[in-house]
Amino acid sequence: MLTLRHLAIDTVRENVAFLNRRCTRYHVEDFLGLGRVEVRNDGRSLLAVLNVVDDPAIVGPDEIGLSDPAFGQLGLAAGSAVQLVPPTPPESFELVRAKVGGAALTDDQLAAIIRDITDQRYSKIEIAAFLIACASFMTTAEVLGLTRAMIAAGTRLDWGGPGGIAGTIADKHCIGGIPGNRTSMIVVPIVAAHGLPIPKTSSRAITSPAGTADTMEVLANVDLPVERMQALVREAGGCLVWGGHVRLSPADDILISIERPLAIDTREQLVASILSKKAAAGSTHLLIDIPVGPSAKIRSAGEAVRLRKLFEHVGDRLGLTLEVAITDGSQPVGRGIGPVLEARDVMAVLRNDPASPADLTERALLLAGRILEFDPAVRGGSGNRRARELLESGAALASMERIIGLQGPPPAVATLGSLVAEVASPADGIVSSLDCYRLARIARLAGAPTDKGAGIDLLRKVGERVRRGEPLYRIHAGTNADFTFAQAHAADNSGVVVG
Amino acid sequence: MLTLRHLAIDTVRENVAFLNRRCTRYHVEDFLGLGRVEVRNDGRSLLAVLNVVDDPAIVGPDEIGLSDPAFGQLGLAAGSAVQLVPPTPPESFELVRAKVGGAALTDDQLAAIIRDITDQRYSKIEIAAFLIACASFMTTAEVLGLTRAMIAAGTRLDWGGPGGIAGTIADKHCIGGIPGNRTSMIVVPIVAAHGLPIPKTSSRAITSPAGTADTMEVLANVDLPVERMQALVREAGGCLVWGGHVRLSPADDILISIERPLAIDTREQLVASILSKKAAAGSTHLLIDIPVGPSAKIRSAGEAVRLRKLFEHVGDRLGLTLEVAITDGSQPVGRGIGPVLEARDVMAVLRNDPASPADLTERALLLAGRILEFDPAVRGGSGNRRARELLESGAALASMERIIGLQGPPPAVATLGSLVAEVASPADGIVSSLDCYRLARIARLAGAPTDKGAGIDLLRKVGERVRRGEPLYRIHAGTNADFTFAQAHAADNSGVVVG
Structure with missing residues (x-):
């Protein structure tokens, strides 16, 4: 038996075990060729990728070190005795191999794979294998099955219950790629001002100069636990928070962490990713914005239509009311690119400032109008007008100020670069x-x-x-x-x- | 700039950089989402997967730690100043994405990918993506292109030159999966006794109970540098050594280290792997043994024939004289399974012991006979008889004893488990x-x-x-x-x- 040690190394979404090359209990070579080990102690077990340490200050010869996520997942105290056995790969990986061989997977099979991925039983290369097999070909039925599996593997936000919201929960998502396109920060206050609940979670930028969460953070705190976010939406009708705390569709986060460095970005995976997140967030009515342009993510009208159809197919079968807006992605929206500059544009639009960028205003009104028409009380074709009224009357600005007040002040004052x-x-x-x-x-x-x-x-x-x-x-x-x-x-x- | 530190952690064929979460020079989050960083210092640069450290004893806030293979590859002294920039993925990965999308790659494109893999510019998930894309579909022309690229990415053994061997270099390879099937240890001394050079390198077991290198190590040292191996073959006509020191087709070693944990084992990758290694080893005449049986690697005659055709197609175009023997893989060969027991069987056969396992003898004679017929002086159909003469006369035993003597004594005396x-x-x-x-x-x-x-x-x-x-x-x-x-x-x- 080896003594368990907790290493303060975050191996970022992969379990890693560190064994001293002069390990007294096991031959390191017995495990090296297999790439992984299974760490065990009565009843508990963990699969981890194996690294070898030559420095006894990091891991001694009678110890095994586990990286930060792995140690927490095994759930044993430091100093516990553990044994190592040859790894048993997750059973569902057999299905990934079948998919590589050309099989189409059933809903149950996809669910088994996604469960094992969520439980961190897959190594990064196994996840990459699954993603590439799916990227090579995937039936529409598989996209639906994958989306359902991803929803089921996490928790689902419940907006009902005592003091809760019944009926429509609106949401929007832009597939991105257009700098300055901060429409959410205008659409959410308009829709909330109308009285349609719209709990908007956004991401921070990874490769772009700003995500909505980054820009909103110039104006307010965006780092809220789920309970506070839900309370806020009940009070203000909407929110603009960072989605990092809302652990919905955790499989999606894991898959994206591998897709991103590979820059593998298929229509099928995009649809499964977005719709699993939105369905898990409890959204019932969803508007998807697909900008098309020569330097945007989607470069042709044909591509946009194929993506729209897949969104509609899967969304309908999930029971979502889903609309797709195909918009102009030929150039940045608004004037500013970067959090402070974009926040300036957004507030100028909400204040009806004559110098505000007209393209940002019109784009936001178009999208808000489509969402407002989800409300049965809004007559078909009049959503845009209703959105404009809410903006021009100052109702949207008041709504935004209420949201900002409830979310609280930003963590730091941000000023324009000098x-x-x-x-x-x-x-x-x-x-x-x-x-x-x-x-x-x-x-x-x-x-x-x-x-x-x-x-x-x-x-x-x-x-x-x-x-x-x-x-x-x-x-x-x-x-x-x-x-x-x-x-x-x-x-x-x-x-x-x-x- | 950060100070470079060498961490005594072997991250096994993947470059890993360790950054303190409280890094004073960079925001760790800027790189985390990208998964990797590029470490730079005038002219030198290295791509590495990013891990985050919370223990300043491992990596301080103004340091960057590199794992063992990465540190060596960057080639800078510990304490050097380095900067971090967002990673530029290897250009050739664009071709992998094209392959995922269904493209067939040209020889030049495959060569670019294999060069970058050999230079360790690919992360494990990028290699997995390439392998899975190839496993999904691969043309015969691509298999040939991949094999050529793998040969070109490493060194090629030269058997000629002063005191060298001209003409035929024989070799054999069994695709494996049959316990006790230690024919190489009988075939090599027979072929060497005939006077046909046969420099046999073998692997150690990874998932099986013995590789030929493990069993030979019961009788002799198998851990020889390339120069000594070449000298030995010039003197004894053959050798039975571990292939780990012969750094031929290094891309193959890297690809296998990812294929093995994924248990992805396609015909195309098998052929490219084996033929790249054998061509790089300078073999001119090659016999491939494909055992077929219900619990073997190849389970049907049809599968074996398809594999044979691909070996022949690629082997011919590489200029190898290649023969394939499809053999009975329905049960273990010989009596022993495990190094000492298998070595006992092999020596019993070479000594013409009446108690030796007849199936092992006959299998070895069949394969040795096919190899002997590579010699133009051996009449077609008489190879098996010639092999039997060399075995029964004691010439094969004498040849084995000469090889054992030249390779030197084993590192430790191994005895049967009590x-x-x-x-x-x-x-x-x-x-x-x-x-x-x-x-x-x-x-x-x-x-x-x-x-x-x-x-x-x-x-x-x-x-x-x-x-x-x-x-x-x-x-x-x-x-x-x-x-x-x-x-x-x-x-x-x-x-x-x-x-």
Whole structure:
């Protein structure tokens, strides 16, 4: 038996066991070729990837170290005696092999795989194998089965009960890729002001210069436990919080952590991911926003329609009322890219400021209008008008202020980056295109979203006239290193074409 | 900049960087979602998976730790200043994504992927993605391209030069799965005695109770550097060494380290793996042994023929003279399973001991005969007779003794496990089947191959008569724990059917 040790190493969603190369109880080589070990102590067992340690200060020869997630999962005290046995791979992996061989999996089979993934019985390479097998081909029935399995593997938010909300729970989701597209922060207060509950959870940026959670955090606290979020929605009709605490569809989080570094992004996995999260969040009525453009995630109308059909097919069978809006993704929305700049645009729209970006206003009203029409009391075709009334009357602003007040103050005051450089037009002419991907990258190099005040302030949009030497946009940064880096990148290729 | 630290942690074929959660220079979250970081210092750069450390004794807040393979690969001294940048995935991974999407890859594209894998620029999940995409479908042209790419990514043994061997270099390979099938240890001395050079490298067991390297190590040292192996073959005409030092087709070693835990074992990958290793070893004439049986790796004649055709197709185009022998894999070969017991059988055959297992003798003569016919001087159809002459005359034994003498004594004396239990027949009758998989598992539980004296000694083979209560086989073990475990497993299901 070996003595269990807790290592303060977070191996990020993978169980890792650390064995001393001079282990006194086991031959390390017996396990090395298998890649994994099973750690056991009466009744409890854990599969872990094996690393070998040569430093007894980290793990001694009669010890086994477990990384942070693994130690917690095994649930034994440090110092416990444990034994090692050759790993028994999760039984459901046999089904993944069948899928690799060309089989279509049943609902029960997909459920078995997703349960084992959720219980962290799969190693990262096993999860990658499952994802790639699914990416190679997947039937529509499998997408539905996978989505159901992902919902079932986690908890499902219940909005009813004493003091709860009965009936419609509205939600929206944008598949992303368009900088500055912060419509949720306008749509949620409008819909809440109308009286339709809309509990919006958002992500932080991973590869983009801002997620809605990052931008909302300029104005308010977004880091709320589920119970406070639910109370808030009952009081204000809506919220704009970070989704990290809402442990819904935990399998989705695990799958995404492998999909992202692989940049494998199929229609099937996108639909299963989004709909499992939304169904688990208790949403009943959902609007999906699919922006289409040459530098967006979805690049053609045909692709957008195929994605729409899959959303509709799966959404209908899950019992969701689902609408898809295919929108213009040809250029960034609004003027600002980066949390502080985007928050400025959003508040300008809500305040009906004449200088607010009209494209952001119109996009938000379009989406809010579609959601308002989920309300049977709103006449078909009048949602957009109703949304505009709520915005122009100040009701939406009041709703946003209530939400901000209830969520509480942001963790830190964020101000616009004080280092400013203007990127000038190389010629007289009309702006013919803005590259979403390139501009996002420059804003990110300037420091966004970690530095909330960093980013890009667009001064010209597509179709606007510009003179040679006039500024196309401003770069804001907080540190010299970021500032220099972003400027160099913009000098190389500004992302703006003047034709 | 962070200070580089070398951590004595072997993360086994994956580069891992360890960052303190309170890192003073970077926000850990900026990299966490991407899964990896790129570690840089003027000119040098390394991609590594990111782990987060909470213990400053392992990695301090102004340090970055690199695991053992990663530190060596970056090649900077401990204490060097390094910076972190967001990871740029290897360019060739774009091709893996294309393959996932259904593309067939060209030779150049496969070469680019294999080069990056060999240079350890792929993470384990990226390698898994490549393997699964290939397992889903692969054209014959791709198998050939992959094999060529794997050969080109490593060094190739040269048997010519001053004092070298010109012309035929014979080799054999068994695709495995049959316990006791130690024909190489008889074939090599026969072929060497004939005067045909046969430099045989073998593997150690990973999941089986013995590999040829494990069994040969009962008789001689198998752990020789390449130069000594080459000298030995020039002198004795053959060798039986462990292949671990011969760094040929390094990409194959990396791919296998991911394939094995996934138990993904396609025909295409098997052929590319074996032929890349054999071509890189400088073999010109190769015999492939494919045992077929209900508990073997290949379970039907049809499967064996498809595998044979692929071996022939790729082998021909690589310029190898390749023959395939499809053999009986319905039960173990010989009597012993486990290193000491198998070495006993092999030496009994070479000594022409009347008690030696006839099936092992005949199998070895069949394979040796096919290899001898690679010699233009041996008349077609007479190889088997020539092999038998060399065995019965004692020439093969003398050849084996010369090889053993030149390889040197084994690292430790191995003796048969002294704990012995007999597994009795449950009925009168005739043995109708022996389960290769089950018997291998029991032998492994008894301690083989780590405990060289452990294993199974078969007393009855298929077709032999047995009385109720008479022993079917003996279990040998060296420790009480292994002994009890193996006995319990055999009691549960002995692996022998008496009909």
